[in-house]
Amino acid sequence: MENNWANEFYKMQYEFIGDYPEGYHTESANEILEQAGKPVQSMLELGAWDGSMARALSKHVKQITTVELIKEMAEKAESLNPDNIETIHGSFYDVSIPQKFDAIIYIDGFGVGTDEDQLNLLKNIKHWMEEDGCALIDIYQPEHWKKADGIEMYLSPRTMPHIKRRYTYDFEEDIMMDTWWHEKDEKLNSTQYLKCYTPDEIYKLCKQAGLNIIGYYPHGAMDYESMKYNEHASLEECLSYRIKVMK
Numbered sequence: 001m002e003n004n005w006a007n008e009f010y011k012m013q014y015e016f017i018g019d020y021p022e023g024y025h026t027e028s029a030n031e032i033l034e035q036a037g038k039p040v041q042s043m044l045e046l047g048a049w050d051g052s053m054a055r056a057l058s059k060h061v062k063q064i065t066t067v068e069l070i071k072e073m074a075e076k077a078e079s080l081n082p083d084n085i086e087t088i089h090g091s092f093y094d095v096s097i098p099q100k101f102d103a104i105i106y107i108d109g110f111g112v113g114t115d116e117d118q119l120n121l122l123k124n125i126k127h128w129m130e131e132d133g134c135a136l137i138d139i140y141q142p143e144h145w146k147k148a149d150g151i152e153m154y155l156s157p158r159t160m161p162h163i164k165r166r167y168t169y170d171f172e173e174d175i176m177m178d179t180w181w182h183e184k185d186e187k188l189n190s191t192q193y194l195k196c197y198t199p200d201e202i203y204k205l206c207k208q209a210g211l212n213i214i215g216y217y218p219h220g221a222m223d224y225e226s227m228k229y230n231e232h233a234s235l236e237e238c239l240s241y242r243i244k245v246m247k
């Protein structure tokens with residue numbers, strides 16, 4: 001499947017954000033390993049950015065394969081990765097990977113495209129998973145993003161001065177839209193569109209793909225009145241939640 005916006009948006013996002021510093025993902029990597037629940041020998045990471053999360057995980061996992069859509073990010077990852085990480089530049093919707101993995105992760109970004117695209121991705125994940133393997137996938141929570149509709153803010157005044165973002169919500173299709181631009185030229189904007197799912201909806205979609213959800217882990221939530229981020233939130237209020245799925 002082709003999403004014209006995905007190439008343009010993530011390339012732009014990478015130009016603005018750049019590479020994550022060494023050590024940035026240590027805590028998240030430990031959380032992933034804890035959620036996997038048992039020692040992981042082989043892991044597949046989808047949407048791997050510059051490979052920094054995989055590098056943090058590679059200290060504890062014997063073999064990791066990453067898939068990343070944007071050439072510049074995959075090339076950066078390849079230039080820094082240790083020998084136990086294989087880097088694939090391609091799309092997780094149609095890439096061919098012969099191995100099976102103990103754990104598959106897709107951190108932040110699920111929801112590109114239609115419901116059918118998500119179903120196909122979940123079927124791919126099932127195909128790449130060992131019989132007793134698991135996947136950890138972050139899902140955007142619609143109830144949170146409804147509240148964010150119309151909110152505008154600076155990305156990070158310190159590290160990205162003049163870069164703004166606006167959230168919009170498509171209430172019919174349950175899609176959150178995240179538009180970025182330089183404040184001096186709003187016309188040069190780029191938007192990501194991510195389909196949001198309630199815990200019940202994603203449960204049903206996973207079932208259709210032959211996967212069972214065995215855990216839900218809520219992330220934090222933004223309070224749009226105080227514009228403060230709270231680290232802890234309920235499953236209904238969180239910005240996104242992680243699901244753990246098995247066959």
Ligand SMILES: C[S@@+](CC[C@H](N)C(=O)[O-])C[C@H]1O[C@@H](n2cnc3c(N)ncnc32)[C@H](O)[C@@H]1O
Nearest residue numbers: 010047049067068069070090091092107108109
């Ligand atoms: C929101 S970013 C998250 C990056 C990283 N996982 C993190 O948590 O910081 C989504 C990532 O998925 C990648 N991506 C989007 N669509 C993809 C596809 N079809 N195949 C592979 N990677 C994709 C993007 O280029 C980007 O690196």
